[in-house]
Amino acid sequence: MRGSVTGRDVMRWMASAPGTTMPRRPSTRPAGGRLPMVEITTIGLDIGKRVLQVHGADAQGRKVLQRKLRRDELRAFFAALPPCLVGMEACATAHYWGRELRDLGHDVRLIPPSYVKPYVVRQKNDAADAAAICEAVTRANVRTTPIKTADQQAARVIQRTHELLSRQRVTLINAVRGHLAEFGILAPAGPQHMSQLIERVADPTTPIPALARNALNLLIDQLVELGKQVDQLEAGMKRRCKADPDGARLLAVPGIGPITASAILAGVPDIQGFRSGRDFGAWLGLVPRQNSSGGKDRLGRITKMGDRTIRRLLVTGALSVIRWARAKEG
Structure with missing residues (x-):
């Protein structure tokens, strides 16, 4: 039919001129499938049940690697990398992977999810989460969670x-x-x-x-x-509490029995990380919630941001001691 345009004509018009090449989008996977081991200094790892998302950055914070790995591929992947800073959210299986990657020579840091959330750009997905973790782990004001044994x-x-x-x-x-x-x-x-x-x-x-x-x-x-x-x-x-020095000291505190002492020993990886008992109470969420502004202090209920099991056991023990003291006075 005269004047009609075929698909072959369209492809001919879209083709590049002889001697020229069309620009291509840069790939995060280097040629030959090998990792840019010299460039990677920081890695954000988003943990999933079956698939784990990896985001690598260089010393200037530029993305140099982004890929998905199966669980059985993760160890070989990090074994091929030089020692670098690895960040993960402190969630399920994070302590296991933290020990595994630390044994490979990497500096592993577990970050509470609340510190990662502000760095998620636009839509939330595995790639965005890994990039946010990679960004958060480099910040000096981001606190980390000790890896449990x-x-x-x-x-x-x-x-x-x-x-x-x-x-x-x-x-x-x-x-x-x-x-x-x-x-x-x-x-x-x-x-x-x-x-x-x-x-x-x-x-x-x-x-x-x-x-x-x-x-x-x-x-x-x-x-x-x-x-x-x-x-x-x-x-x-x-x-076990009597055999442990820290457990024996906890049992000497009024209101703390073997159940509470065991919960503290299991839930607090490093007690030396707290400067005082007030810091420990704040970590457990036993401090008032603040909504202060303009020089006015507005305090609410306790934050309940820490380990709920330890907090419940300590509150129960404290109330028991109070009831015992009142009954003794009466």
Whole structure:
């Protein structure tokens, strides 16, 4: 058809003139697939379950590397790099990767996510997060989190397991109490009355239908087993705290028992990082929230920005000491 334009004509018009080349977008992956090892001084690593995003920068802060890695590729990737500064968010699996990369000779620093967020430019994605981490780790005013050892994380697992089993025990106790209340039988609350609750169910004179008694016996069996497991964990906590010098000093403080002492030992990697007890309290979120401006101090409730488990245990212990002191005075 006269005057029609074909796709071949369009391609001919878009082609470059003879002897010239079209400019190409610079690639972050160097030719030959080899890493620019001489240029990279800082790396931001965004950790994921399956894929990890890497952002590398040179001494001037310019991006020289950006790529995704699988978990099984990360160790070989960093082993091929010279020692450099590596930043990661202090999140799940960060302490494990911190130990792994530190063993390869890198300077690894874990950054709280709240310090990384201001450096995220525009939209949030893995690449932007890695770039923000790479930028934040070079800032002098950004605080870092000490890398926990494997033993500290193991103690944390024990403490979390104790919490889980204790919650499950309370759930079973409340379930049994609720079922007994349906038949007009009231039982006291709390794990300290667990033996009394078990005796009420086992007593054949208790007015409970046979079908309900069979179901309650299943709950009682689980309750007894959970009680043994919780007691076993608490005995191990007490034994380890007495053997640890810091744990023994913590046990000497009124209101602190083996559970609280174990939580502090597992949740605070380096107690020497706090200049005073006030700094430790601020780290736990036990200081007032501030909204001050124009020379006026506006203080609110506590910030609750730290470890909630340690904070809860310390507050519970302090209230127990206060009640004991008031009862002694009265």
